[in-house]
Amino acid sequence: MKHQTFFWFVLPSSLAMLLFIAMPIVSVITQSLYTSHEQVIVEVENCGPFGCTKSVTIDQEATEALRDAEPLGKFAGAENYLNRSHLASGELGVFWTESDGFGDFFSKVFNLPLYRALAFTLTFTFVVTPLTIVLGFIIAVAVNSATQVIRGPLIFFSLLPMIITPLIGSLILFWMVDARGILGHALQWLADDPTLSVKASTPLMWIMLMVYGVWHAAPFAFVVFYAGLQTVNQDTLESAMIDGANRWERIRYVVIPHLVPLVTFVALIQMMDNFRVFEPIVSFAAQAHAQSLSYFIYSDLGGETRLLNSAATTSVLTIIGVGILLSPVLVRTWRDFGKG
Amino acid sequence: MAARTMRQPPFVRFMVISFLVLWLIVAAFPFLWTLWGSFKVEGDFFSKADWANALTGPLTMVETGGQFTGDGYYGAWVQEAFWLAALNTLIVCVCVVTISLTFGTLGGYALSRSTYRYAFWFLLFALMFRAMPPITLVAGYLLPFFEWNLWGHLSTTIIVLVAINQPFTLWMLHSFFKNIPKDLDESAMVDGCTRFQAFRHVIIPVMWPGVITTGLFSFLLAYNDFAVTAMLLSKENQTMVPKIASFLGTTQTKGNVMFAVAAVVSVTAPLFVMVMVFQRQIVSGLTAGAVKG
C-alpha cells in the first residue's frame, strides 16, 4: 500500500489517539520529571464555629511568584521515580547493606508500597491470565458441542459475568461473600469452619480477587475461542478421525494449533488488563490486603491533597511494566509481521 | 453441525453437559440472585442477620405488605428519572460504536494491507497507548476541558471513549482484515479502482461479520464505562453506570441502594435482546477475523 494512501486511511484513528492518548502521555511523562515548588508557609490564626486555633497556610502571593516563574514546578529529574513511593532505590540500598540474610531483605523490600503492589499484581496476572484462557477454551468447546437451539441462551448467560457492570457486579458479590452472605456461608459450611471470613484474611482475599478476575474475564476468552472453533477445518478433523485419532488427540493436534494465534491475542489483552487490576480492589474494599499500581494512582488522585506528579510517575511505570510484560509476545509479532 | 466429528459417546456427553450446567450456575447465579433480590427491600437483600432473608423476605413483608415489591424499579425509573440516563447511554453507545468502527475499519484495513515496518510500529504504539491507565488520562483531561468549556458534554465523552477504545478496535479489525484475501481488493485495483473504491465496493460488503463483533466489544466498553463517564459528564448528561453509582453514593441513603440493584437488572435486559439478535453475527464475525492473531 502506498505511503500516501496509508496516511489518509489511518488519519482519523491516529488523530483521535494523538489528541487523547499520546498528548496526555507526553504531558504525564513531563509531569513525572517535576515536583511542586517549595511552598511558602505562613503561620495564621483560623477561626470557625468551634473557636480559633493557630494554624498555617500557604502564602499565596509569595507562591504565585514562584509559580509564574516555573509553571511546571521544580525540575526533579528521576527523583520521583526513585523515591520511597516508587522504586525506592535509596531504601533498597540501605536494606541491602543492613539486612542479615535474604529473608530479612525481602521482608523489608515487600514493606515498600511499590514492591508489595508488584508482588500482588504479578501473581494476579500470572494466575488469572492462564486460568482465563483455559476456562474460556473449555467453555467454548462445551458450548460448541451443544445443540444449535440452545446456543443463543448459552452464549448470553456465558457473557453475563462480562456484561454486568463491574462496579455493581462486585458490589453484589461483595455482599454475597460476606461471612453472613450466601457464598460466605456456603464456604464456611464447605470448610466446616464457622469463623471463616474471606474479607478478614489476606490469602483468602487474594484468592477471591483472582477467582473474580477469572470469572469476569472468561467470557471474553470464550467468545474469541468459540468463534475460532467455527473455522476449524472439518476435513482435517475427519481425516484425523479416520487416522484413528481419539477425541483428545484431535483437540490436541488439530484444534489447539488452529487457535494459537487467538490465544496470543487474548493473552496480550488479558495480561495488560490484569496488570492494571483496579476495579475489584476498590469494590471489594481489599486495599488492606492487596494493592496495584492502578490503585496507587487512584489513591494519589483521590486524596484531599492530590499528588499529581506521583500519579504521573506511577502511570509511566505502569506503561513500562506492561511493555516488559508483553515484550515476548511483541517480539513474536514483530517476527511474524509482514508474513501473513 | 451434524458432522460426524461432533458425535459424542454418552460419557463425554455427560461430562460436557454437567460442565455446562456448572458453568451456567457460576456465570448466572449472581445475576439471578440480583434479579430475585431486586424485588425485595434493602434490609432483606443485604441482610447481615441471615442470608436466607433475601429468599424469604421477612422485612419486605413488614415494610411493604407483600412478598415482592417494585419499589426499587419505581424509585429508579420514575422518581430518579433513570430513563434520562438510559437515553444518554443510548446516544453515547450509538455514537461511540459508529465512530469507533468507521475510524477502526479505515485504519485496520490500511494496517492489514501495508507491508512496511512502520505499520508494525503503529500497532505497537497503539498497544502501548492502551497500557495507559484510564484514570490518569481522565485526570489529565479535566483541566483543559474545563478551560475550553468542553467539560460535561456528551460529545466530549463520546470522542474520548472512541479514542481510548481505538487501540483495541484497530488490533481486532487489523487481524480481521488480514483474513480477507488480498486478491479481492488487488484485483479490483487492477480493474482500475482506486484504493478507496476497492475498499468501498469490494471490502465493505464482506467485512460485516468482523465489524459486528468488534462493535459488540466497543458497545460493551461504552455501555459499562465508569472511569470516563463519571468524571467528564455533568449531572443532566449522566449515563446509566455513573447514575447507578450515584444511587449508592458515599453515604447511602435508605432505599437508594435498591434503586441501584433494580437499575442493574434493568440495564442487563437490552443486552439480552442484543445478544439474541446478534449471536449469529458475533460468531461468524470472529470466525472470519482475529484468527490470525
Place this chain on the structure above:
Amino acid sequence: MGLMKRVTLGTAFALLGTTSAMAAGHGCSIIEGRISIVGNEFPAIQTVAGAAVACAEGAATAESNLTADHQKINVAGMSGNPAEYTTAIVANSSIVALMNEDVIQPLDGLLAEHGDGISPSQLITIDGKVMAVAFMANAQHLVYRKDVLEQIGVEPPATYEDLLAAAKMIRDQGIMENPVGGAYAAGWNLAEEFVNMYLGHGGTFFKPGSAEVAINNEQGIATLNMLKSLTEYMNPDYLTHDSNATSAEWEAGNVALMNMWGSRTGVLMDEEGSETVVYENTTVGGPMTVGGGSTPASTLWWDGWTVAKNISDEDATATFLAMKAGVSPAILNDETMGQAVWMIEGYEPAPVNAGVFAAIAAGTTPYPMLPYQGLLHTALGDNIADFLQGKESAEQALADIEAAYTAAAKEKGFLQ
C-alpha cells in the same frame, strides 16, 4: 442523661449564636448572574443546593453538580477563567485543597454588603479573611444499645477503656460475639480513627511550625494499641467496613457499642431496615476520652460554602446571595430538620443530634486545617492496616507512615 443533654444543648446554642433577625421571607430572587455549585451528594447538601438553585429567575442561570467525586473535579473546575463552578461546598479537610491552589476568594467584601442574616459563628476565617460560610456541623461520638448496657448493668462508657470493659462483659456473657463497631475500612476511614484517637491521647501531628511529621512517639504507639484492642471486639472483617457497612452491622443487631458520625445516626433510629428491639434501643452518647486525657478522642467537622476566585463580580454576588438563601432558615422543614446538625437559626435539635452537641461542648478538637494534613491522612490510611493485622510492629507502622508522608510532602514542596 436528661440533665446532660440540656446542658450541652444550651452551650451549643450559645455557641451558634443568634445575631440579627433574619430578613423577612425567602428574599432570594436573583435575576442576573451565573450560579454553579459543586459538592458532595449527601441529603443535607442536596437540600442546600436545591434551595440555592431555586433562587435563579429571569436571566440568571443556576445548576449544581453534586457527586461523590466532587473532590476530584472541584479544583480543576474552579481553575479556569472564568471558573466552571462559582461555588464549591467543602468541609474543613477539603477546603485546604482549594486554599492551596488559590481558587477561592475572600468573602469580606460580599459579607459587608450582603452579609445580613449570616451569623459570625458561621464564618470560617483564615488569617483574618473569611474564606467560607459553614452551615452544618458533624462529629463522631458514642452510639450504644440501651437494652444491652442495662442487661450487663453498666453506664454508657465515657472513656474507651470503659468501652473495652463493657465489650468484654457483653462478649463474656454471650450476648454478642463482636459487640464493638466502627468504620475501620483501610484508607480514609481508618486514618480518621487514628486522627481521633491520637488527638485524644494529646498528640500533635507535626513539629511546631513545620511540616515535619512527628507521630512516631508514645502517643502514636498508645493510639495504635488502643485501635488494635478495639478491633479485637469487632467483626473480623472490620478492615472492609466503611460507615455504610458499619451501619448495616448495627441495624442487624450485631453491635452494641460504636463510635459513629452524628450525621449517620438518624437512619439507625428510624423504623426502616432493622428490628424494633434494635432501633428503639439505639441511643446517642457523647464522644469518649482515652488514656486519661480530657480532650475527647474525636474531631469536629463543618461543611460550608465558598465562592470561586476567577469569576466576575456579578456572578460572585449572585452566587453569594443564592448560597446565603440556600442556608437560610427557610430551608428548614420537617423533612430537612433531621438531615444534619444545622448551624441555622430556627434549627431544633432532635435527641439524635445530642452527640454532636456534646462533642462541641466537650471541647473536641476541630479537624486540623493544615495544608499538608491531607497527605498525612492518606499515609495513615495506607499503613495502619498492617499493624492491625499483626503483620508488623507499632513502631514499624509509624515509621512507614512517616516515610510515606515525607515522600509525599517532598513532592508537594512542603519539605525539602
